[in-house]
Amino acid sequence: MSDLKILIADDEHLALERLERLLNKLGFEEILKAENAYQAKKILQNHPDIDIVFLDIKMPGKDGLELAREFLNLREDLIVIIQTAYEEYALGAYQSGAIGYLIKPYTLEDLGKVINRIKSLIKLHKRILVLDKKFNLQSLSINQIYYIKADLKHSLVRTKEGFYKCIASIGELEMKLKKHGFFRIHKSFLINLSKVSKIEPKEFGKLSFYFEDINESILSSKSGAKAFREIHKI
Template sequence: MTRIKTIIVDDERYSRDELKHLLQEYDHINVVGEAASGEDALVLCMQQLPAVVFLDIEMPKMSGLEVAKHLKELKNPPLIVFATAYPDFALEAFRHEAIDYLLKPYEEEQVNETIQRMIKYLQPNQYMPVSTSNAKLAVELEHEIFYLDPLEILYISREERVSRIFTKDGHYESKLALKELEERLSSYPFFRIHKSYIVNLNHVSKLIPWFNGAYMLELAGSKEKLSVSRNYVKSLRSKLEL
């Protein structure tokens, strides 16, 4: 699997460390460098040729917007994700063709949505392993190991340190964290809709508006209605709709 070369640019060390920690949760992201100023960022980008740059806006001497302007002049300019504590620059940021705008303090759901958008821009087949027809998800239950066909899984939930895997025929429990299960199923059509749920997009049948920008989701073969966090709604719809 090819990893996405990424650079973090922020004059605050704490902010760089926080974002680096969040990005390291994703196996397909490779943080190849950090810069504390716009000038250093330009030099680092010319050396490393990253695919993505997470770029702070308010920095001394050279702002992130100025850095973005220079990066666009490169032969193969990187994708830009602005990461800032100030929402007021959003309009100007997107004029620099940024693919996203992350607000500090960072939220895991927001970062995940950004990562999914990055992958979509960078042609997901290049970064995700191709699924094989005989691959199974191993689940141990009462000293027996069950092998589940990922395509038959409806959704997976996380409650009280236990992951519950639901199929049309019943459910299974796993000690694996939801994040690890999501990574193992990354080459199948699974999508995170909430910090506690990932779903098989092939089984989605209905999306129902709820309140405050959130939705409820129905799956064919399940009576449960699952909550979709508002941070995931836009990406979910782009995955589902023609």
């Protein structure tokens, strides 16, 4: 079974149900449904962990192309697929930022091809580009990262081997990585919770995070500790 969460938006109830059944056959269980643009936007706001959105081209409120642009402005990492009965909308689908489109009526095989492409893209999303000490470009898996430290407008990425420079800001990396288990415990630190071996309470309500395999710890801010406690119920 896939752990990806999907939102389907289509004003045709039968089309919604059919796509849900096809996705179930492909191993997807977490599927949310909307019958208009307003519902779709509300669901996306309430479920920031949604990975993939299927949008019908024509819906009450806003069309799928306009909604795709709006969604991608909110979430750059979101994967959007446009559904349409009209092949002439294909170019518009790509111009909206969608990674592809499906022409209705489509088959399970057609949907499977799109899903395979999506899975390849998600693997790329789980990597970031960095520079080593000799300024050679490297691609790191997020599983290699212990924490990320703000470095003016850029970032320093800590792995077991040492630090790498990343031209993205810590805020940009937070948007990309928070759904993969990273947490901003301080304005200057974004940590990979899967690499944390121990958490200790400190003075003034702060928390200290210790990492496996490297002899380092990072102290949270008071606000970072409060947010962490609220989310993780500790």
